[in-house]
Amino acid sequence: MHGVLDLGASDQYVLVQRTNGARASLANVDGATVTLGLPDGRTITAEQVHDSTNGASAVSYRFPLARLGIALQPGGRYRLRVSVPDGRVVQGATTIPNATAAADTSPAQSFTLARDTLRLAWHRVPAARGYALSITSSAGVFNLLSDTTIDVTGETFRASNQQFQILATQHVVLSAVDTNYYDYYRSRTDFFTGAGLISHLDGAIGVFGSLVEIDARTLRLR
Numbered sequence: 001m002h003g004v005l006d007l008g009a010s011d012q013y014v015l016v017q018r019t020n021g022a023r024a025s026l027a028n029v030d031g032a033t034v035t036l037g038l039p040d041g042r043t044i045t046a047e048q049v050h051d052s053t054n055g056a057s058a059v060s061y062r063f064p065l066a067r068l069g070i071a072l073q074p075g076g077r078y079r080l081r082v083s084v085p086d087g088r089v090v091q092g093a094t095t096i097p098n099a100t101a102a103a104d105t106s107p108a109q110s111f112t113l114a115r116d117t118l119r120l121a122w123h124r125v126p127a128a129r130g131y132a133l134s135i136t137s138s139a140g141v142f143n144l145l146s147d148t149t150i151d152v153t154g155e156t157f158r159a160s161n162q163q164f165q166i167l168a169t170q171h172v173v174l175s176a177v178d179t180n181y182y183d184y185y186r187s188r189t190d191f192f193t194g195a196g197l198i199s200h201l202d203g204a205i206g207v208f209g210s211l212v213e214i215d216a217r218t219l220r221l222r
Contacts, residue, residue, distance in 0.1 A: 001082060001090050001206035004181060007074060008101035008213050010066035012036075014046060016059075016082055016090075028059035029084055036063055037079035044068060074098045075127055080208045092201045092208030097128035097176035104216035108169060111219040113154035120174050121149040122214055128176035132185070132211065137168045145186050150174070157221065174215035181209030 003014035016029040034046040046061035065071065072078075075098035082090040111118065120133070133144040135152070144150065152172065183198035184207040199205045 001092075001201060001204045001208070003080060003092075003206075003208045005072060005078060005094060005096060005210040006213075007072050007096055007099075007211070008103070010064075012063040012065060012072075014061045014063075014080065014082070014208075016061065016084065018084075030059055031085045032061065033083040034061040035081045037081070038070070039073055039076040039078070044070070072096060074100065074212065078210070082204075088203060090201055090203040092180070094178050094180055094208055094210040095127045096210040097178060097212045098126040099128070099176050099212045099214050102213050102216050104171065104173075104218055106217060108218040108220045111170075111221050113157060113221060116154065118152040118172065118219070119149065120152065120215060122174065125176040125212070125214065127178065128212075129179040130177055130182040130186075131214075132175045132177050132181070134173045134175070136171045136173070139168060143185075145177075145182060168221055170219040170221060172215075172217050172219055173213050175211040175213045177211045178209050180207055181211060184209065 001014065001016050003012070005012055014034050016032045016034065017026055018029055019026045030048070032048075035043050036046070037043050044063060046063050049060055049062045051058045051060065074096055077093065077095050079093045080091065084090075122131070131146050131150075133142075133146065133150055133152075135142040135156075142156070157170075180200045183200065187198040197205060199207065201208060
C-alpha cells in the first residue's frame with residue numbers, strides 16, 4: 001500500500017495492491033474501503049477511481065479534499081484505514097511536517113553546468129524526519145534524501161546523464177518529509193543481509209507518510 005499526503009495538493013491518492021512476492025503478480029485491489037481520520041475527529045471515505053491512460057485500467061483511491069472543503073493541516077495527525085474485500089485491514093498514521101507549502105512562481109533560473117552550484121539550506125521543520133530533493137524533467141526523475149543542506153552541482157546532473165539532458169528544463173523541489181516517508185524510501189531489500197524495507201504500516205508493506213514542499217524552483221541547464 002502506498003499513500004503520501006502532500007500539503008500542497010488538493011486531491012490525495014492511495015494505491016492498494018496485492019502480490020505473492022513476485023513483481024509479475026502485482027495487481028491492483030478493487031473494492032477496498034479506504035478511510036482517512038482527520039485531526040478534528042471526522043472520518044472521510046475515499047472514492048475508487050480508474051485511470052486508463054496507458055490502455056490498462058489502473059485503480060487508485062482518491063480523497064477529493066478541495067471538493068469536500070477540507071484542507072490538510074501542517075502538524076496535523078492523520079490516520080489511514082484500508083479494509084480489503086477478503087477481510088484484511090491495513091492501518092497507518094502520519095503527522096504532517098509543520099511548514100507552509102512553497103510554490104514555484106519565479107521565472108526559470110539559468111544554470112551553467114560547468115560552474116554553477118545551487119545551494120539549498122533551510123530552517124529545521126517541526127515534525128520532519130528528513131528532507132527529500134526531487135529534480136524532474138521530461139527525461140526522468142532524480143531523488144535524494146538528506147538531513148542537512150544540499151549542494152546541486154553540474155556533477156549532480158552529469159552523474160545521471162541517462163535521465164537529464166543539457167538545455168533541458170529541470171524542476172527542483174525540496175520537501176520536508178515525515179518519519180514514515182523517510183524510513184521507507186531510504187531503505188531497500190538486501191539479499192545478503194536479509195534487511196528489508198522499513199514499513200510503519202500495520203497489516204501490509206508500504207508507506208503512509210506525508211510531505212510539505214518547502215522550496216520549489218525551475219532551472220534551465222546550459
